[in-house]
Amino acid sequence: xxxxxxxxxxxxxxxxxxxxxxxxxxxxxxxxxxxxxxxxxxxxxxxxxxxxxxxxxxxxxxxxxxxxxxxxxxxxxxxxxxxxxxxxxxxxxxxxxxxxxxxxxxxxxxxxxxxxxxxxxxxxxx
Numbered sequence: 001x002x003x004x005x006x007x008x009x010x011x012x013x014x015x016x017x018x019x020x021x022x023x024x025x026x027x028x029x030x031x032x033x034x035x036x037x038x039x040x041x042x043x044x045x046x047x048x049x050x051x052x053x054x055x056x057x058x059x060x061x062x063x064x065x066x067x068x069x070x071x072x073x074x075x076x077x078x079x080x081x082x083x084x085x086x087x088x089x090x091x092x093x094x095x096x097x098x099x100x101x102x103x104x105x106x107x108x109x110x111x112x113x114x115x116x117x118x119x120x121x122x123x124x125x126x
Contacts, residue, residue, distance in 0.1 A: 017049050017086040025080040031061065033069045043073075045095070052088035054081050060097035067099040074107040 026047075027039045038044065038058060046057040056077055060070050074092045081090045092107050094100050 017052060017054070017084060019049065021084050022047070022049065022054065022081065022087075025084055026056070026077065028080060029073060029076045031069065032072050033066065034061065038073060052086055054084075054087055054090045055093070056081065056090070057093045057095060059095045060100075063096060063098050065097060067097075067103060070094050070097050070099065071103050071106060074103055078107055 023039075026044060027037055029038050030036065031038055031041060031043075034041070041061065043058045043061065044056065045059055046055070048055040058073070058077070074094055077092045078090045081087055092104070094103050097103065
């Protein structure tokens with residue numbers, strides 16, 4: 001595994017979140033445009049694990065990486081890290097991308113619960 005020098009990792013948890021499992025999940029994420037794992041490309045900048053919450057920050061390969069690819073990487077990170085035992089919440093931030101704010105909002109928005117289905121929100125705004 002290729003975790004870059006200068007990569008920031010903090011780990012504090014009352015629940016046991018296995019850091020090796022977190023790293024294993026992250027190492028499976030592949031840049032869909034380049035076809036290489038994001039870890040091997042040194043894209044991960046920060047990984048914080050505390051009380052079942054993971055905050056991961058990575059940078060896009062270029063400022064103008066197609067937004068669909070940056071969004072896919074962000075969603076893949078979030079989805080795969082949510083599979084790790086003991087993880088309750090994951091927040092993913094992409095930096096260095098011209099569409100970063102929109103991507104970060106999209107990937108980190110709360111899931112619609114049973115009381116607020118997307119169809120209910122559409123009807124309410126009509």
